[in-house]
Amino acid sequence: AQTVTQSQPEMSVQEAETVTLSCTYDTSESDYYLFWYKQPPSRQMILVIRQEAYKQQNATENRFSVNFQKAAKSFSLKISDSQLGDAAMYFCAPGSYKLIFGSGTRLLVRP
Amino acid sequence: GAGVSQSPRYKVAKRGQDVALRCDPISGHVSLFWYQQALGQGPEFLTYFQNEAQLDKSGLPSDRFFAERPEGSVSTLKIQRTQQEDSAVYLCASSLSAGAYEQYFGPGTRLTVT
Numbered sequence: 001a002q003t004v005t006q007s008q009p010e011m012s013v014q015e016a017e018t019v020t021l022s023c024t025y026d027t028s029e030s031d032y033y034l035f036w037y038k039q040p041p042s043r044q045m046i047l048v049i050r051q052e053a054y055k056q057q058n059a060t061e062n063r064f065s066v067n068f069q070k071a072a073k074s075f076s077l078k079i080s081d082s083q084l085g086d087a088a089m090y091f092c093a094p095g096s097y098k099l100i101f102g103s104g105t106r107l108l109v110r111p
Numbered sequence: 112g113a114g115v116s117q118s119p120r121y122k123v124a125k126r127g128q129d130v131a132l133r134c135d136p137i138s139g140h141v142s143l144f145w146y147q148q149a150l151g152q153g154p155e156f157l158t159y160f161q162n163e164a165q166l167d168k169s170g171l172p173s174d175r176f177f178a179e180r181p182e183g184s185v186s187t188l189k190i191q192r193t194q195q196e197d198s199a200v201y202l203c204a205s206s207l208s209a210g211a212y213e214q215y216f217g218p219g220t221r222l223t224v225t
Contacts, residue, residue: 004153035213035214037216042218043200043218043219044216044217044218044219045154045202045204045216046216047213047214047215050213091153091154093153097142097159097167097209098144098156098159098167098170099144099146099154099156099214100156101146101153101154101155102153103152103153104152104153
């Protein structure tokens with residue numbers, strides 16, 4: 001069975017600073033992808049960034065980047081220049097088609 | 112273009128009632144997924160369609176749960192004889208192609224069983 005662990009239930013960051021959210025997973029799949037999703041209080045799940053497991057190069061998307069360590073099964077998300085609008089629940093979700101979600105990390109952004 | 116839409120957004124059902132939740136995916140999206148999200152938790156996979164074919168229903172919690180996508184577009188998740196433990200947000204997602212492509216989520220239907 002696949003499992004996803006997000007060990008930080010809540011994180012806080014000062015506006016304009018950098019924060020890293022951690023995620024580890026376990027999977028028996030050989031070909032899979034990894035995603036970070038953001039869920040604001042409105043509950044609409046929004047895709048933040050995508051990483052193909054076969055690629056060694058870490059994905060980046062504007063202020064968002066990942067540190068993907070395949071052997072360690074680690075997939076952390078770094079948010080640079082944090083903004084008030086980044087405040088939300090963040091979910092790590094690997095999968096080959098269906099996604100397995102972690103329990104989430106609540107990110108608070110202090111003005 | 113329009114995103115994934117779900118209706119109703121909120122549903123209150125008395126225990127034992129049947130409910131039907133609708134999902135309209137993004138036009139042209141081949142894959143459609145249903146997830147269940149309990150309060151304070153991450154979503155959990157329920158079922159997966161590729162066009163009209165239900166390829167994986169391993170996450171459906173019991174035989175009271177049934178999903179269909181008869182024409183490969185709109186999907187309905189039906190829950191028969193609802194129980195209190197069915198209370199959750201039901202999320203629908205669609206993706207352009209088969210496999211692990213980006214999934215785009217709808218706003219969800221919050222089901223409360225009293």
